[in-house]
Amino acid sequence: MNIGFIGAGHMGSAMIEGLLKAKTVDPENLFVKGGSSGTAEALQKKLGFQLIKDYEPFKTCQIIFIATGAKIVLEILKQAAPYMSKNTILISVATGHTIEEAQAVLDKDIHVVHAIPNTPVSVNAGMIGAAFAKNMPNDTKSQAIHVLESLGKVEEVSENILGTFGTVAGCSPAFVDIFMEALADGAVLEGIPRALSYEITAQMMLGSAKLALESKKHPGELKDGVTSPGGSTIKGVMALEKNGFRYAVMDAVKQANS
Numbered sequence: 001m002n003i004g005f006i007g008a009g010h011m012g013s014a015m016i017e018g019l020l021k022a023k024t025v026d027p028e029n030l031f032v033k034g035g036s037s038g039t040a041e042a043l044q045k046k047l048g049f050q051l052i053k054d055y056e057p058f059k060t061c062q063i064i065f066i067a068t069g070a071k072i073v074l075e076i077l078k079q080a081a082p083y084m085s086k087n088t089i090l091i092s093v094a095t096g097h098t099i100e101e102a103q104a105v106l107d108k109d110i111h112v113v114h115a116i117p118n119t120p121v122s123v124n125a126g127m128i129g130a131a132f133a134k135n136m137p138n139d140t141k142s143q144a145i146h147v148l149e150s151l152g153k154v155e156e157v158s159e160n161i162l163g164t165f166g167t168v169a170g171c172s173p174a175f176v177d178i179f180m181e182a183l184a185d186g187a188v189l190e191g192i193p194r195a196l197s198y199e200i201t202a203q204m205m206l207g208s209a210k211l212a213l214e215s216k217k218h219p220g221e222l223k224d225g226v227t228s229p230g231g232s233t234i235k236g237v238m239a240l241e242k243n244g245f246r247y248a249v250m251d252a253v254k255q256a257n258s
């Protein structure tokens, strides 16, 4: 299968890395068109995909991703549309447009998926929300889901909640990174070497997330399992509450979504 890609910035490059790592596509079957800053060229040197300057190779692609900035996505789709073949699946991970708006600038036979991934797709551990055009046949939808699942977990959602989904799944990695950095700073403050502090916090987060997913236990129940009466963890919990931890996190989601 040939896959086309428009835009190899933060999200585009994360997806390209994930697709190649999962062997969903081989480098010689992945056709990437970048912008003007040289980012795509630098990535091509690292990953060896086919760097293209025009949309001609898209005629051979079954799936085409677009990962450009929100303001230019429809204009670029208009330019690329003549090079998409009948029954191409177009997966837009760009914000700022709807499936209907994309369909309006594309040929009617092109199937449109609007997906919002997050950067962990680069290590095939993404969380991807996907909305599908109403008229998409089931086998086409399955094909799109199959490709997206090679990048992480996929949840089908209606397009009207895709924005908020993107805030929680797409912005939160930055919140978690800050939390991880702060935890590591705390560890350093208490005398643990810097590199070891990052390793401890990252592995702890991975393990906590895995436990939550696999046990399906409520987060409160998992927290209760760590907080023994009069113990050190509950003292730390009180310090977090005193400093408005929950409010800060909820407000971060609200502000990011506004």
Ligand SMILES: NC(=O)c1ccc[n+]([C@@H]2O[C@H](COP(=O)([O-])OP(=O)(O)OC[C@H]3O[C@@H](n4cnc5c(N)ncnc54)[C@H](OP(=O)(O)O)[C@@H]3O)[C@@H](O)[C@H]2O)c1
Residues within 6 Å of the ligand: 006, 007, 008, 009, 010, 011, 012, 033, 034, 035, 036, 037, 038, 039, 040, 067, 068, 069, 070, 072, 076, 093, 094, 095, 096, 116, 117, 118, 119, 166, 170, 171
């Ligand atoms: N970052 C995330 O975590 C995330 C999560 C979910 C969704 N998204 C959405 O994904 C889209 C991309 O976000 P991003 O963070 O990856 O932005 P970005 O880093 O700015 O990447 C956008 C890329 O589009 C390229 N581009 C511009 N014009 C182009 C053209 N005519 N042909 C091909 N490529 C072109 C740019 O290339 P040059 O710079 O070389 O010109 C740039 O590398 C946005 O709509 C964003 O809302 C992002």
